[in-house]
Amino acid sequence: MKLLIAVIQNEDSKKLQEVFNKEGIRATKLATTGGFLRSGNTTFMIGIDDDKVEDVLNLIAKYCKTRTQTMISSPTYDFNLDAGFDYPIDVEVGGATVFILPVDAFKKF
Amino acid sequence: MKLLIAVIQNEDSKKLQEVFNKEGIRATKLATTGGFLRSGNTTFMIGIDDDKVEDVLNLIAKYCKTRTQTMISSPTYDFNLDAGFDYPIDVEVGGATVFILPVDAFKKF
Amino acid sequence: MKLLIAVIQNEDSKKLQEVFNKEGIRATKLATTGGFLRSGNTTFMIGIDDDKVEDVLNLIAKYCKTRTQTMISSPTYDFNLDAGFDYPIDVEVGGATVFILPVDAFKKF
Numbered sequence: 001m002k003l004l005i006a007v008i009q010n011e012d013s014k015k016l017q018e019v020f021n022k023e024g025i026r027a028t029k030l031a032t033t034g035g036f037l038r039s040g041n042t043t044f045m046i047g048i049d050d051d052k053v054e055d056v057l058n059l060i061a062k063y064c065k066t067r068t069q070t071m072i073s074s075p076t077y078d079f080n081l082d083a084g085f086d087y088p089i090d091v092e093v094g095g096a097t098v099f100i101l102p103v104d105a106f107k108k109f
Numbered sequence: 110m111k112l113l114i115a116v117i118q119n120e121d122s123k124k125l126q127e128v129f130n131k132e133g134i135r136a137t138k139l140a141t142t143g144g145f146l147r148s149g150n151t152t153f154m155i156g157i158d159d160d161k162v163e164d165v166l167n168l169i170a171k172y173c174k175t176r177t178q179t180m181i182s183s184p185t186y187d188f189n190l191d192a193g194f195d196y197p198i199d200v201e202v203g204g205a206t207v208f209i210l211p212v213d214a215f216k217k218f
Numbered sequence: 219m220k221l222l223i224a225v226i227q228n229e230d231s232k233k234l235q236e237v238f239n240k241e242g243i244r245a246t247k248l249a250t251t252g253g254f255l256r257s258g259n260t261t262f263m264i265g266i267d268d269d270k271v272e273d274v275l276n277l278i279a280k281y282c283k284t285r286t287q288t289m290i291s292s293p294t295y296d297f298n299l300d301a302g303f304d305y306p307i308d309v310e311v312g313g314a315t316v317f318i319l320p321v322d323a324f325k326k327f
């Protein structure tokens with residue numbers, strides 16, 4: 001068994017959850033925040049048998065889309081820039097970031 | 110050391126937290142959502158020495174109860190059913206789902 | 219690659235996030251609750267290459283401060299005490315509690 005931790009965009013959360021339910025993939029959802037853009041995103045915790053990991057990754061890749069988000073950059077770190085000029089930056093946000101963690105044991109009570 | 114990730118029902122969260130505190134078991138609580146029922150549940154992250162894992166599992170098994178929840182099923186996936194008829198389904202929700210994860214290192218600052 | 223799970227105090231969250239962004243350290247933030255004090259804290263999930271773990275730990279140690287919090291203890295567990303006398307207790311809360319977890323695989327879609 002593995003524990004997949006998948007950080008995805010809020011816009012894809014509902015669709016991915018429907019697909020998981022249809023496929024009998026169990027998951028727990030967390031409301032999280034991106035460290036860089038500071039906007040809300042969704043993290044799924046998915047405990048799954050080793051031989052199903054590939055299927056789950058394929059579903060995530062299929063239903064989670066890369067998008068561009070515009071952030072207003074305030075030049076906090078560069079003191080040569082005039083602090084009066086905030087400027088918009090386009091940032092590409094990937095469909096999903098997934099960590100596959102080993103699991104020593106899985107219990108249900 | 111192991112990191113236990115325990116998904117439990119909200120109704121058992123307060124009692125389990127009191128028991129953990131009494132036993133000196135350290136934990137961090139997350140407000141999470143079940144992927145299937147889409148209702149709120151509670152996830153405890155518990156870092157614990159290997160030789161105490163069994164005790165923690167026994168406490169979880171003792172204080173977390175299996176319950177039945179009724180969900181209204183809208184026949185999203187079966188197009189032969191008339192979409193006008195939602196019907197209630199009884200779903201059994203286990204007391205706890207626990208993942209025991211290996212930990213490479215544990216630091217406190 | 220490792221996945222760091224770092225539980226820190228809310229007061230240090232903004233500063234640590236700025237430092238991570240400046241250093242190009244990717245992170246996802248969770249709003250969590252301490253099991254003992256039951257007050258809100260912050261958990262960062264940081265996926266990082268093995269050779270950068272030390273740097274991340276040094277930053278956490280540098281920017282996360284130990285503080286004292288006062289909790290009102292109601293003598294729930296000791297029935298010899300008169301339940302009418304709640305008393306304040308000073309509790310030392312560490313800057314950070316960090317679990318370093320092994321990662322089998324890391325995917326971006």
Ligand SMILES: Nc1ncnc2c1ncn2[C@@H]1O[C@@H]2COP(=O)(O)O[C@H]3[C@@H](O)[C@H](n4cnc5c(N)ncnc54)O[C@@H]3COP(=O)(O)O[C@H]2[C@H]1O
Pocket residue numbers: 007033034035036037038039041091092093094095096097238239240241242243244245246247263264265266
């Ligand atoms: N210091 C920096 N300098 C320049 N650009 C930066 C940057 N940090 C992040 N970005 C860019 O901003 C996007 C959003 O990052 P955010 O941290 O809000 O939201 C992230 C974060 O919540 C999570 N994530 C990504 N990598 C992670 C990691 N190694 N550990 C933990 N969480 C991660 O997945 C979300 C999407 O990440 P993704 O890489 O697709 O997309 C990232 C990346 O393209």
Ligand SMILES: Nc1ncnc2c1ncn2[C@@H]1O[C@@H]2COP(=O)(O)O[C@H]3[C@@H](O)[C@H](n4cnc5c(N)ncnc54)O[C@@H]3COP(=O)(O)O[C@H]2[C@H]1O
Pocket residue numbers: 020021022023024025026027028029045046047048116142143144145146147148150200201202203204205206
């Ligand atoms: N492998 C796993 N990985 C990550 N998290 C996991 C997990 N297995 C369980 N969980 C978490 O534990 C909660 C209770 O699961 P349980 O299997 O006892 O109780 C489940 C199960 O009896 C049933 N169920 C879940 N998915 C189903 C499906 N696709 N088809 C039929 N019944 C399902 O509905 C109950 C509530 O499920 P819900 O998803 O709302 O809430 C789940 C979910 O948050």
Ligand SMILES: Nc1ncnc2c1ncn2[C@@H]1O[C@@H]2COP(=O)(O)O[C@H]3[C@@H](O)[C@H](n4cnc5c(N)ncnc54)O[C@@H]3COP(=O)(O)O[C@H]2[C@H]1O
Pocket residue numbers: 129130131132133134135136137138154155156157225251252253254255256257259309310311312313314315
């Ligand atoms: N092994 C572990 N597994 C998972 N999460 C962990 C953990 N160790 C610490 N944490 C997380 O880090 C926070 C700070 O813990 P710390 O040990 O520095 O500071 C602790 C400690 O000094 C004290 N404390 C905790 N439990 C205690 C107990 N049962 N008896 C006496 N003092 C306790 O109260 C402070 C605040 O604890 P709180 O639970 O509210 O908040 C904890 C908890 O959210």
